[in-house]
Amino acid sequence: MEKKYLFSPGPTMLPPEVLLKMAEPIMHHREPEFEKIFAEIREGLKYLFRTKNEVLVFTSSGTGAMEGAVSNILSRGDKAIVVRGGKFGERWGEICKAFGIEVIPVDVEWGKAVDPKKIEEILKTDPSIRAVYTQASETSTGVKHPIQEIAKIVKKYDNAVIVVDAITGIGVFDLPMDEWGLDVVISGSQKALMLPPGLSFAALSDKAWRFVEKSNLPKYYFNFKKELKSANKNQSSYTPAISLFVGLRETLNMIRKEGLEGVFRRHEKLAAATRAAVKALGLELYAPESPSNALTAVKIPASIDGLKLQDLFFEKFGITVAEGQDRAKGKIIRIAHLGYYERLDMILVLSALEMLLKEMGYRFELGTGLKAAEEILMR
Ligand SMILES: Cc1ncc(COP(=O)(O)O)c(C=O)c1O
Numbered sequence: 001m002e003k004k005y006l007f008s009p010g011p012t013m014l015p016p017e018v019l020l021k022m023a024e025p026i027m028h029h030r031e032p033e034f035e036k037i038f039a040e041i042r043e044g045l046k047y048l049f050r051t052k053n054e055v056l057v058f059t060s061s062g063t064g065a066m067e068g069a070v071s072n073i074l075s076r077g078d079k080a081i082v083v084r085g086g087k088f089g090e091r092w093g094e095i096c097k098a099f100g101i102e103v104i105p106v107d108v109e110w111g112k113a114v115d116p117k118k119i120e121e122i123l124k125t126d127p128s129i130r131a132v133y134t135q136a137s138e139t140s141t142g143v144k145h146p147i148q149e150i151a152k153i154v155k156k157y158d159n160a161v162i163v164v165d166a167i168t169g170i171g172v173f174d175l176p177m178d179e180w181g182l183d184v185v186i187s188g189s190q191k192a193l194m195l196p197p198g199l200s201f202a203a204l205s206d207k208a209w210r211f212v213e214k215s216n217l218p219k220y221y222f223n224f225k226k227e228l229k230s231a232n233k234n235q236s237s238y239t240p241a242i243s244l245f246v247g248l249r250e251t252l253n254m255i256r257k258e259g260l261e262g263v264f265r266r267h268e269k270l271a272a273a274t275r276a277a278v279k280a281l282g283l284e285l286y287a288p289e290s291p292s293n294a295l296t297a298v299k300i301p302a303s304i305d306g307l308k309l310q311d312l313f314f315e316k317f318g319i320t321v322a323e324g325q326d327r328a329k330g331k332i333i334r335i336a337h338l339g340y341y342e343r344l345d346m347i348l349v350l351s352a353l354e355m356l357l358k359e360m361g362y363r364f365e366l367g368t369g370l371k372a373a374e375e376i377l378m379r
Contacts (some may be wrong), residue, residue: 005348009295041057042231061188072211072212084106085135087325100217136170144292146290172191172294177205189201298333309357312359
């Protein structure tokens with residue numbers, strides 16, 4: 001018998017009731033029924049992003065909203081700080097460069113969080129910086145960056161905004177947009193939002209909207225002003241991924257029912273149990289100092305072939321875990337616990353990890369990791 005399990009940090013496993021909803025006959029996106037769904041989604045997204053402002057929805061993967069957060073915020077000749085502590089930080093830099101923006105990188109060792117002071121030093125000495133681009137959770141390394149601290153610094157500068165890629169942050173840990181003064185927050189559907197890939201989100205503060213007014217970079221599909229106008233009429237500017245919108249209404253209702261506090265606590269617990277398990281097995285975390293609750297990046301011991309381990313997860317158990325990217329390739333595996341995951345899901349993947357490590361000759365007592373996880377999951 002073959003069963004498949006997704007433990008990659010996107011796409012993630014989906015609730016069956018949401019899948020069923022999305023399988024219903026498609027409706028037309030200019031019908032009143034769809035407008036009603038759109039209106040509900042707008043409210044649900046404001047609750048999730050913790051903002052009074054509009055959360056724009058685009059039919060694209062997360063990178064689409066990232067691109068929009070450059071092309072709608074900045075103008076020709078602008079300069080931006082980019083926190084580069086992994087693949088997705090690098091992506092901010094690449095997008096900025098594609099639009100002719102001068103990038104001032106803050107390079108961070110992979111597995112470490114950025115030091116906000118480094119950002120402050122640059123902002124202090126260069127008043128022409130217009131934005132700070134960062135991740136809340138750098139999915140390639142499993143690191144959580146200190147967003148609140150960075151936001152406090154950027155807030156002091158009227159001519160600069162903080163733009164947060166929270167693609168694996170929103171719905172995982174608290175990022176109260178309005179309270180912390182986050183100017184742009186980006187997310188995507190295939191993560192904690194428990195949907196297939198295909199929707200991206202962008203929420204903007206009043207300050208960020210003032211930047212949009214002045215922005216003169218080229219844009220067409222990802223036009224925030226145009227999309228806001230449409231959203232205010234419960235419409236999208238172009239044909240949206242209708243079935244995903246239908247699913248989104250369901251998952252937002254699920255999140256509301258559990259309550260954001262409950263959602264964050266669940267992620268905290270699953271993450272803590274996963275970390276405790278791998279440490280009990282004598283393995284090291286790739287991001288020990290500031291781990292994200294979205295995923296756990298585990299260093300593979302030198303005696304084990306990391307790529308083979310990842311392959312075996314799938315071959316033997318039908319489990320997809322993510323490998324390391326770029327310089328971390330073969331050196332880590334990344335186990336996700338964001339979105340539709342519960343306590344026993346983690347027992348399943350950790351049990352597979354133990355069995356595979358044993359088979360590959362790594363020495364430890366079977367059950368050691370599971371015991372450590374169970375002790376936390378029982379709390
Ligand atoms: C932190 C982060 N940023 C950006 C992306 C890119 O999103 P997408 O692949 O949906 O374009 C991802 C996806 O894994 C991500 O985890």
